[in-house]
Amino acid sequence: IAAAFRPKLLAGRKVLITAGPTYEAIDAVRGITNRSSGKMGYAVATAALELGAEVMLVSGPTSLPRPAGTQLIDVTSASEMFDAVKQHASRSDMFIGVAAVADYRVAQPSKQKIKKSDAALTLELIPNPDILAYVASLPKPPFCVGFAAESEKLAEHAGAKRKKKNIPLLAANLAQNAIGNDDNELVLFDESGEHALPRADKLTLARALMRHAVALYMKGNRK
Ligand code: CTP
């Protein structure tokens, strides 16, 4: 009910969101993935919808239901996520990268199941494209919001990450607080410094993040 009274600050705006983990195949049955439930990304999608946005959610494998009202594009690997984002990024007003994208994929995944043996097995991993950095470097980028999962030195790593990716806003959390939990703590980093959001459930945090993002977006603050 409260949502009905929220001002529709993003009416007519397109918001593109990535969420969940990606899965990089090793063979027909095995793969490499990241720990992510998708809850934070889906909460951000819901918060954007409440603000009246047209929301496209590019999601890696999760067990969550599609937030009603969003357009969902299901993907598995980082390459598939990248392709989906490339198709829609330039037509979006805002891009929010919440996905825990695998940084590497297996160089030569096997079509058949690899049979185990007593010998050690070495996998060659090659880097995946950085989807957020790609979107941020488009000629006319949408307003970009990044997430950072860190295990230590949150402020140092997250502040550096925001500058390196050249994005106006980054939400950082400690992986040990966030993964799979319903509650989380977020620290927002923007040009004016850092803003800690109090511990709350993910939808409450997503709404606070979206309010902050919209305020910067309206100000035309694009760095
Ligand atoms: N991201 C992305 N594509 C990748 C890797 C990360 O779009 N291939 C995005 C994530 O969705 C997130 C942000 O970049 O919004 C930061 O992700 P994170 O894993 O914290 O940082 P990395 O830049 O990958 O650095 P590292 O994992 O070494 O900390």
Ligand code: CA
């Ligand atoms: Ca990473």
